[in-house]
Amino acid sequence: MNKQPVSKTLHYTVLILLSLITLLPVLWVVLSSFKPQSELFQVPLTFIPQDWTLENYVSSLAAGNFPVYFSNTVFVAVVSTALTVLINLMAGYALAKYIFTGRDIIFTVMIATLMIPLQVIMIPIFLQLKSLGMLNSLWGIIIPPAATPTGVFLARQYLVTLPNSLIEAARIDGAREHTIFFRLILPMSKPIVATIAIFSFMWRWNDYLWPLIVITDNRKQTIQQALANFVGQLQINWSDLLAMTTIAIIPVIIVFLAFQRFFFSGIAAGSVKG
């Protein structure tokens, strides 16, 4: 349709303009984090730092608990992701490949919990965590959100398509049910494991509300929580804040660049089809 060079040029112009609006804010934050404090608000403003410096990174990493927040977040994101993948794949397998009473009800109830977002039940959840002694524990952030309706749904939809004959053949060979799951199903589920893992990691890395409910102890906080607290101070040290923000952004960008195709297919599977 767009054979004429004029419309093609227009097409590109619009795209480039819009991508500037999309990217410049991120770029501005990242570049500013490499400016010395004196240059940050100097008039005239510089877009590219005149004196590139790492001093903001050094000072935000050296002072305060930022390394602790970072390692807390890595721990939460990695362990949560492993747990989420494992239990949702298990649940999806049970729902996809076994026939038992109550199966459809269990599936429907699990999916229906989508209707109860955390924002709505944060008060009773807080009390529940309190009575279980999970407040101020990283496990309090890791375990409760590990079972996800979307994860169960995606796993089930994928596993339903695997041929039953493989499972039957393994049973005939005398394999136990858990062996079949770990030795046969798990290796065959790589694409869906990758999709669930990536989305779980991103969500946990970026999550703010769960840590906000569970953690009050300063040394147990995650990066997002620390950033929110930092920005809540009366006098914001923007140089340090921008460096910390950049550090918080880097892992998600890396994951995205490494696993791009899973993102787009995962979104399509989770929203259009699912």
Next chain:
Amino acid sequence: MDIGSSTKEEPDPSDRQGCLPFRIPMKRHTKGNFHQTAAPLLFLLPNILIFGTFIIIPAIQGLRMSFTEWGVFTTPVFIGFDNFIELAGDEVFWKTFSNTIVYSFFTVALIMVYALALALLLYKNTIKGEKLFRSLFYIPSLLSMITVGIAWRFILGDEMGIINYLLRAAGGNGVRWLTDSKLAMVSIILVSIWAQAGYYMVVLIAGLQAIPIELYEAAKIDGASAPKTFTSITLPLLRSTLLVVLVLATIASFKAYELISVMTKGGPGYATKFIVQQVYQVAFLEDRMGYASAMSIVLMLIISLFTVLQFKLSGREASHE
């Protein structure tokens, strides 16, 4: 979620070879059956425990709490509908309620227009660099709302923000993006769109690519104009995807919390305070958990309405396939 299609992918009965008696020796068959009954329940156990402990019980508990006066250190007292009656006359709550509605309406409407525009520019696989552009537009969706809020607060600062700097450099005046009570809401809405449009663009591209290309070719042969093709082929066939986007974006906007807490803290005054923040404040800072639970119930009703709508729509979509 597409529960509607769950039945059509049932395993083919003929494939269930375990049922055929000649294949398995009797002894192992009995053993296998026991394992096959216990196994699915064990596989489901962690999820059932977590859903039960951290969603279903709290949901019931929350409903119960909404009929009580309940602080962290006090004994709950049953007070019937008093919380809801008080809520009906609570001006701050209704202010946060209307803020949430206004925010949702404009954010969702503009996200849909913008994301659709991006999707239309990028779905055809005909121009060079299309994949790169898709990835670029998706980048803001990768960032946490906390980091998005920090970035834009840095950009929109009254005195030192770059936008006001540029406005002043061009001879204009600075604008109070986040500290003017009317503009603050506009800024929050625009930033929300910036942050989320890329995600919905991906959803819409998938929807656009699912439209059979033959339809467009037929329209071309019939000499249909581009706008005519858009309104009579693209929009009707994209309808279900647009509805999914509508519902997802609406639910997301009702849950909005992080952006506001970083950018404006709900201010100035109550200008950008939303329901979720009011619930958090009343529950955890004012220690009125029963009253805050009543607010949650109202929020829950609104969100459920839209989720049910999504179930219905995607179910209908599946039966059309």
